[in-house]
Amino acid sequence: MTRPEPPNLILLLYTDRADAVTSVLLEQGQRLRCEVLAMSLSQLINEAIVGRTWKWAERTIDPSHTAVVNRLLSVEGEAAPFRSSVQRQQFWIWLAGALQGFAYVSSMPSAISPLGSFGSLVDQWSDLPELVSGLRVPNHRAGGSTAELRGDVYVVDPWHLYNLGRRAAIEPGSGEWHGHLAYVRPAGRLFHVAQVGNTIIVPNAPPGMRQEQRDHIVSFTRSMSVLSPNRILEHAFFEGNEVPVFYSTCPIPVVTGRLPGYADLVVTGLQDDIENCSRRSAARS
Amino acid sequence: MTSKIVADALLRDLSFRDSAVHRTNAAHAFRFALDFEPERVWPDLAFDTSSPLARYSADARDEVTEVIGAVARVAGTGAPKALDFINAHMETALICRSGAIDGASSASNRELVGLCVLTNMHAPSDRVLVCAEALLHESIHQYLYKTERDDGNFCDLSEARTYRSPWSGNRIPLHSLIHACFVWYGLLSLWSQLARSAGKDDELSLLREKASGVMFGFSFVRQMLAGPSFPLASVQPDIVAVIDRIAQIAPSAGLVDLEQSTLRDSLRQWESGAWVGRLAKSLQRIGA
Numbered sequence: 001m002t003r004p005e006p007p008n009l010i011l012l013l014y015t016d017r018a019d020a021v022t023s024v025l026l027e028q029g030q031r032l033r034c035e036v037l038a039m040s041l042s043q044l045i046n047e048a049i050v051g052r053t054w055k056w057a058e059r060t061i062d063p064s065h066t067a068v069v070n071r072l073l074s075v076e077g078e079a080a081p082f083r084s085s086v087q088r089q090q091f092w093i094w095l096a097g098a099l100q101g102f103a104y105v106s107s108m109p110s111a112i113s114p115l116g117s118f119g120s121l122v123d124q125w126s127d128l129p130e131l132v133s134g135l136r137v138p139n140h141r142a143g144g145s146t147a148e149l150r151g152d153v154y155v156v157d158p159w160h161l162y163n164l165g166r167r168a169a170i171e172p173g174s175g176e177w178h179g180h181l182a183y184v185r186p187a188g189r190l191f192h193v194a195q196v197g198n199t200i201i202v203p204n205a206p207p208g209m210r211q212e213q214r215d216h217i218v219s220f221t222r223s224m225s226v227l228s229p230n231r232i233l234e235h236a237f238f239e240g241n242e243v244p245v246f247y248s249t250c251p252i253p254v255v256t257g258r259l260p261g262y263a264d265l266v267v268t269g270l271q272d273d274i275e276n277c278s279r280r281s282a283a284r285s
Numbered sequence: 286m287t288s289k290i291v292a293d294a295l296l297r298d299l300s301f302r303d304s305a306v307h308r309t310n311a312a313h314a315f316r317f318a319l320d321f322e323p324e325r326v327w328p329d330l331a332f333d334t335s336s337p338l339a340r341y342s343a344d345a346r347d348e349v350t351e352v353i354g355a356v357a358r359v360a361g362t363g364a365p366k367a368l369d370f371i372n373a374h375m376e377t378a379l380i381c382r383s384g385a386i387d388g389a390s391s392a393s394n395r396e397l398v399g400l401c402v403l404t405n406m407h408a409p410s411d412r413v414l415v416c417a418e419a420l421l422h423e424s425i426h427q428y429l430y431k432t433e434r435d436d437g438n439f440c441d442l443s444e445a446r447t448y449r450s451p452w453s454g455n456r457i458p459l460h461s462l463i464h465a466c467f468v469w470y471g472l473l474s475l476w477s478q479l480a481r482s483a484g485k486d487d488e489l490s491l492l493r494e495k496a497s498g499v500m501f502g503f504s505f506v507r508q509m510l511a512g513p514s515f516p517l518a519s520v521q522p523d524i525v526a527v528i529d530r531i532a533q534i535a536p537s538a539g540l541v542d543l544e545q546s547t548l549r550d551s552l553r554q555w556e557s558g559a560w561v562g563r564l565a566k567s568l569q570r571i572g573a
Contacts, residue, residue, distance in 0.1 A: 044548065051544035081549075083556060086497045090555040091548065093504040093536050111451035111505040119449060122456065126447070127514045227513045 006278035007067040007103045010270075012038040014071040015079070020257025021232055022071045024266040031267045037061070041072060045081050045091070050098060067104035067274045069232075072114045073252060104277045106270070107230040107251055115251045116230045120158035121181055124248055132223040134216070136245045138238075140183035151184040161236075161248040162255075164190070188239025190247065193217055194256035195233045196269025197276065198225045203259040206239045216243040224249070231273050232266075291436045292523035296531070296572040299425065299471040301367040301478045302565045313361020313368060315353065315420075317375040321346050325379065327402050328394055332383040334402060339381040341407075349380055349406050356417045364478040371420050374427040378403050378420070391419035393426035398434070401427070411491055418495070421475055425468045439463045441519040451509065452502035463520060466506060466528045470571075473499040473535060477564035493558035504536035531571050538567035 010032060014022040022038075029036030039048065039056065048054055054061035072095070074080070075088055082088040096109045107116040118124050125137040139149060146153050146168045156165025158181040168182060191204050200221045202214075217237065224233065234253040237244035256262055321341055327334040341349060360368040376399035389409050392402045401423035409415040433439060440463050447456040452469055476496040483489040507529060509515055517525060543551055554560065 045552070046547060046549045048547065049543070049545070050548060051542075082552070086494055086558075087552045087556055089497045089501040091552065093501055094543075094548070094551075096504050096508075097537060108508065109505075110508065111449070111454075111502065123449060126456075130446070131513050229508075 005065065006034075006275055007065055008034050009061065009066045010034055010036045010069060010274070011061060011066050011102075012036055012069045012071060013041070013044060014038065015041045015073050015075075016071070019071050019073055020253045020262055021069065021266055023257075024263045025069060025071075028263055028267060032271055034067075041075070042081055050094075052101075063098075063101040064103055066102055067106075067277075068099055068102045069106045069270065070099065070109070070115060071106075072109075075114050103281070104274050105229075106232050106273075113251070117251055118228075118230070118249050121156065121161065121183075121248060122158045124246075128246065128249075131227055132220055134243070135220060136240065136243060138183040138186055138245060138247070140181055142181055143178070146182045149182055149184050153182055154185050155180050155182050157181075161250045164247075186238035186245035187241050190236055190238055191244075192255045193221060193235040193237065194253050194262060194265055195221050195224060195235065196265055197231050197273025198222070199265060199269035199272060201256065201261050201265050203256055203261055209239070212242075213239070213244055220246070232270075287437050287439055287521040287523050289523045289526075291432065292521075292527040293572075295429075295432070295467055296470075296527060298370070298428065299467060299474060300568065300572055301364045301370065301471070301474045302569060303364065303366050303478060313357045313365075315357045315368075315375070316372045318377045319350065319353065320377050320379045323379040323381070325397075325400075327379065327392065328396070330392060330402065330404075331385040332381070332404075334379055334381050339383050341380065341382055345382075345407060346380070349403075352406055352412050352416050353378075353420075355413045356420060359413060359417060359479070363482045364475055367417075367421055367475050367478070370428070371424040374399070374424045374431070375420065376400060378423075380406070382407070389415050389419065391423050393423045393430075395430055398427055398430045414491055414495070417475070418472060421472060422468050425471045426464060429464050429467060437521070439521055439524045441516075444516055444519050446514075446516070448509070448515065450502070451505040452499065459516065459519060463524065463528070466531065469499045469502060470531050470535065473503075474565070474568055477561055477568060480558075480561035481565060483562075489558045489561065493561050496561050496564060497555075500536050500538070503532045506532035534571045535568065538564050 012022065012025045016022060017026060025036050026038055037059070043056070048056040054063065075082065075092060080088065082091065092109060092114055095114060099105045099108060110116045112119055118128065122142055125140055129135045129137055141147065141149060146155070153168040154165040155168045156163055164185070189206055191202065191206055194201050194203065202217065230251045233249050233251055234256050235249045236247040238247060253262065323334045325334060332339055357368060379400065379402045381402060381404045383404055386404050389406050390404045403419055406412060406416050406419070440459050442460050444459040447458055448462050449456050450462060450465055452465060473496060476492045476499070480489060480492045483492055510517060510525065510529065
């Protein structure tokens with residue numbers, strides 16, 4: 001049995017240099033054990049030949065020996081080089097298929113985002129407790145109905161993963177909350193967990209965080225590492241009374257990406273995750 | 286339990302490809318009844334179908350009847366198998382209007398096989414294609430209900446969790462999601478068949494947009510089936526196999542050769558819409 005070699009190239013596909021992951025790889029890519037080749041969305045579309053092997057800038061890229069770090073945050077808006085929704089859809093379809101041929105992909109596109117995602121708060125609060133044993137999410141009601149909710153009730157647009165919404169101050173049934181999600185805000189402050197593969201940091205952990213609460217976070221991130229096609233994530237938790245209460249997970253490190261230690265997390269976590277993926281592939285073959 | 290024979294028959298019956306396109310002046314018509322004054326209260330709708338408020342005025346009824354007649358002519362000339370399919374499976378369409386629903390909409394119900402509700406079909410600017418989509422969509426549901434009644438359910442109907450449809454973006458029950466895979470496959474077949482005889486650029490443009498949207502959804506179906514939260518064991522294996530086959534071929538059916546050209550050049554070809562006509566032939570591989 002021949003053991004598959006780990007990828008010898010990391011191909012960074014990006015749309016925004018200010019994205020924390022993109023920024024680390026552009027500025028500190030030399031810290032990784034293999035070369036990082038950065039390709040913007042514009043270069044991908046206008047310059048590369050993307051057949052069975054990719055050709056770009058006088059380089060040949062063999063997908064079977066290349067790890068892709070997908071940082072195509074969005075293909076919408078004026079900056080995106082698409083003339084119509086059909087062009088955007090067909091690119092997105094192509095991307096989802098093409099990335100499957102690579103040895104490692106940091107996140108596979110989903111129907112919701114080219115960067116992949118676990119969907120809205122409704123999706124996350126419905127699906128993740130089924131997958132991650134012991135995960136607590138806020139007590140909530142879809143449709144913005146505050147009926148039957150007791151406590152500090154908030155109403156939020158479920159697609160705004162970085163917004164806690166606002167305190168519900170009007171009577172239930174008001175049309176203002178159509179399409180919104182009502183939830184009881186858990187106790188304690190909000191904190192964030194950055195995860196790359198198996199590696200995590202909790203840079204703004206509550207000062208008095210107990211070991212039980214840390215264990216809960218570690219258990220959650222281990223589960224996510226096993227089940228998630230998105231290898232780079234940022235999770236938000238409320239401190240909670242007993243164990244932390246999950247709020248959201250997002251593939252863009254909006255908060256932790258600006259905090260100390262994030263660059264080290266990306267370098268170490270990505271290196272380990274690519275190698276672990278290679279080992280798992282070897283074990284399967 | 287759904288057999289492989291039954292599952293394969295779904296692909297065959299939902300393929301509306303016709304090698305001969307019938308551009309004739311023959312009269313094409315639907316055989317189902319139009320009920321403009323339904324007495325039935327349709328379950329699970331945002332308005333009461335039996336209410337006088339949900340009825341069209343006499344003048345407006347003529348307008349909707351004309352739209353449905355135009356659909357019959359379009360289908361009869363461009364996709365005659367689709368016309369036959371609708372006539373075989375639809376018995377009565379309740380025709381309603383309602384401000385409670387944003388734009389045109391349609392509905393079916395497992396307990397009311399042969400019936401559907403068409404709401405606000407006067408509203409869209411491209412009302413003939415929207416109505417064609419609604420009628421075929423709901424006729425496919427009738428066909429699937431009958432198939433399940435005769436040969437067993439495709440999945441566990443008691444599965445209470447919901448899943449996000451890659452086409453509508455809505456969270457829907459498992460049985461609706463499984464039906465959706467076949468509904469969108471049938472619609473993709475319809476759009477690709479109509480594109481073969483589309484005359485005007487704007488007609489082809491609309492068909493291209495509709496086909497692209499369906500292909501987009503199918504490109505994420507395999508990922509969904511393989512996802513950790515999907516209850517694969519709750520779906521009949523031969524149904525999963527057929528859906529997997531559709532999802533494997535449908536998204537790439539319109540792709541152009543990328544070995545020699547950049548994505549920019551390929552996107553221009555996709556924009557032209559010429560691939561929609563070729564799609565019908567590519568889709569044949571699914572049923573082969």
